Amino acid sequence: MNTDAARRQIDQQWDTDIIPTLERYIEIPNQSPDYDPEWRTNGLLQQAVELARAWVEKQHLPGSRLEVLTAEGRTPMLLLEVEGDGEDTVLLYGHLDKQPPTEGWEEGLGAYQPVIRDGKLYGRGGADDGYALFATVSAIQALQAQGVKHSRLVTLIECCEESGSGDLEYYVDLLAPRIGTPGLVICLDSGCGNYEQLWSTASLRGVVMGNLTVQVLTEGVHSGDASGIVPSSFRIARQLLNRLEDPDTGELLPEWLKVEIPSYRVEEARRTAQILGDTIHTSFPFVPGMRPVTSDLTELMLNRTWRSTLSVTGQAGMPDVEHAGNVLRPRTSLKLSVRLPPTLIAEDVVPRLKALLEENPPYGARVTFDGVDGASGWDAPELAPWLRATVDEASRAFFGREACYMGEGGSIPFMGMLGERFPEAQFLITGVLGPQSNAHGPNEFLHIQTAKHLTGCVAYVLERYHAERKG
Structure with a gap:
């Protein structure tokens, strides 16, 4: 040609x-x-x-x-x-x-x-x-x-x-x-x-997605009357997410969400980091003063390609701020997106993730992780x-x-x-x-x-x- x-x-x-x-x-x-x-x-x-x-x-x-x-x-x-x-x-x-x-x-x-x-x-x-x-x-x-x-x-x-x-x-x-x-x-x-x-x-990477819902009441009540007695559904949701993710580092905690990264993939990430340099993170529209999770470019590449991560991509049960009154809400729902390492099997992760989030809920709250879908x-x-x-x-x-x-x-x-x-x-x-x-x-x-x-x-x-x- x-x-x-x-x-x-x-x-x-x-x-x-x-x-x-x-x-x-x-x-x-x-x-x-x-x-x-x-x-x-x-x-x-x-x-x-x-x-x-x-x-x-x-x-x-x-x-x-x-x-x-x-x-x-x-x-x-x-x-x-x-x-x-x-x-x-x-x-x-x-x-x-x-x-x-x-x-x-x-x-x-x-x-x-x-x-x-x-x-x-x-x-x-x-x-x-x-x-x-x-x-x-x-x-x-x-x-x-x-x-x-x-x-x-x-x-x-x-x-x-x-x-x-x-x-x-x-x-x-x-x-x-x-x-x-x-x-x-x-x-x-x-x-x-x-x-x-x-x-x-x-x-x-693979992905598992689902809806985490925490319900504490059958209907909303005055926050001045109920707060301090009724646990917030949002606080309970935060507690459940802390089972999954370190809130300080973003690292996912369960060992079954981790894999040993092949050495040649680590070297590949290192070479890519050398080629791309700071554009690995400067290409994102950070607000002024914001910085990535680490300054190590190779680690950023590995985080993005070979490590499990959590993103909360949606919510239900919370009104827009301009419409929010002094009400302790009955429920909070969060859409979770868990990215998986390339070699993890999504269908093996789903039951473990569901059990992690649903079992032994704080204060006996009604907790469900449903609408779950995934791909390896x-x-x-x-x-x-x-x-x-x-x-x-x-x-x-x-x-x-x-x-x-x-x-x-x-x-x-x-x-x-x-x-x-x-x-x-x-x-x-x-x-x-x-x-x-x-x-x-x-x-x-x-x-x-x-x-x-x-x-x-x-x-x-x-x-x-x-x-x-x-x-």
Whole structure:
């Protein structure tokens, strides 16, 4: 493949065709099913899929077959198959569902308001993960335009990744004969440490989420009358969280939430810390005077990728401050998100976590930990020498710098499932979610130049994979 010609073609297509289509995609408020109970009837997920389907059809990919699969009660799945030279298969992945809009967008920006500013496309879902299908098709077209041979390509684009990919296994089972046994899996739903080189994800943390509810009364009562007699449900919730987390350091206390970090992953974190430097923490929008939990950059990387952590991401039972009266509230509910090391099994953690929080409640309060859901993390198999060399070559060809590897703090449920199904496959997990891109939060953006470079890298890897298989 002539990389200069591929770069020109990819850049032009992004500028004239892909970005305008992504802008229309951003305008669709298609939240993931967990956040939109009306998704079955409001047609927003279907609208996003139809936009993607129509765009792919317009590309007239030679040897392609495009299909939108639906099943009763399940989110739609877009399947794109492209014939290749030979029987070996590459599986590619992305998703079209979005997180909720959230508050805090800067003036002039909005979740469903596409804005291009300083080389970035702002709006919900452009980077996580609407761009993936467009980048995949553009990479295939770059190969086909030069007559470069490639393997058979199967692309799955799901619509419930942000809700834990609950429908994905059903579709993978359904499509198993058509998917076959891929020798390479490429996932474009991950992050990057900076926008200057190709980043390959080495591991992903798992997660367990649930609602901790503490009830002390059947109804609220005057705080002047009850305080000092009735324990506060909020104080009891704090006590229960202290069973789980050291309130001073943030370290999770149970030994069953800890793993021994492999020495090569520690060294990998050290190298990443050297490359990224203080941007590991300065990329976050800290308030003035705020500092990270430690000044040791390697420890920050390990905290983010290989250690369990707790976040309280929501609440119920507390009115807004402007509506809060002098009432001792009957209950407090907190949404807990417990991130797990890549090698911990989520289903083993759930009963232990539930017992830790529910057993022997202070003052005999009514305590429940329910609505529990979880997904295990993933530790990537070692890259074959040809793939490690190819990833580095691709990064140098399109970014101008060597490739880098790091763990990610988030979860991609798809990866653990595929790792079990295809243990002999090689994996390239990458993405455009770099510093301040803020997926799931306000001001999410797609770094356009990085998306273009990444598209070229995918084309490069597809070419070299096929050459390797033909050997």
